[in-house]
Amino acid sequence: MRFLIVFASLFAVSAALNCYICNSLNQPECVHNYEKFNKICPVKSFGGMKSVKPLGCRVSRQYVKEETSIVRECAYTGEDIERKSNKGSLGVSRVYSQCSENLCNSAESSTHFLTAAVFIAIFKLFA
Template identity: 35%
Template structure:
C-alpha cells in the first residue's frame, strides 16, 4: 500500500512538472559575479576563492537605460583597477566588447586597468 501511495505521488509530481514546463518561457542568460572590492561588505570580491565569491553570483538582467538599453549580457567582466597605488576589483556583466585576457589600459595620473572578459557563464533558466 505504501509503495502504491509513493508511486501515485511521484506520478502526480511528474505530471505537474511536465504541465509547468509546457507553459514556461525559457531564456538564455548569464550568471556573473557582480561586486566592487572597495564597497562596504564586498571586500571578498578581490578573492580568487570560489566559495568566498558565491554571494556575488547574480543573473545579468537586460539593461533598462543608456545606449545599450534592452541589451542582454554577452559575458562576464573583471577589471583590476589601480589608482595611485589603491587597487580595486570590479566584477560585472558585460554588455559590449569581446573576450579579452588581461588587456591593459593606462590613463593619466597613475591609473592602470586590466580587463578580463569571458563568455563561458551561459545558463538556461525558465519562468512559469
C-alpha cells in the first residue's frame, strides 16, 4: 500500500507543468533573469469551470506606444502557437507564443519576438 502511495505521489509531481511566471512591468528581471520565476502551474477554477489543469506555458510581448512589456505565464486555454500577433486600438499590439513543454516560455522563445517587433515597427511606420 505504501508503495502505491509513493508511486502515485511521484507520478503527480512528474506530471506537474512548470513555467516561468512573471511580468516585466512589476518584475524587471522577467526580461533577462526570468529563471528565478520557475514555478509549478497551479490548477485553477475560472469561468464557471472547476479544476482546470494548465495546458502549457505562454510568453507575450506587448507594445503600448513606446513601452514594451513581457508576460510569462501558465496557459489554461488555447493550443501551441508561435509568434501570433494581434493589434488593438490606441497603438497597442501584442505578439505571443504558447507551448506545451516545461519551461518553454524562456528567452529562447522570446528571441522570435525580435522579428515580430521589427515587423510591427515597420507596420506602424507605414500604417
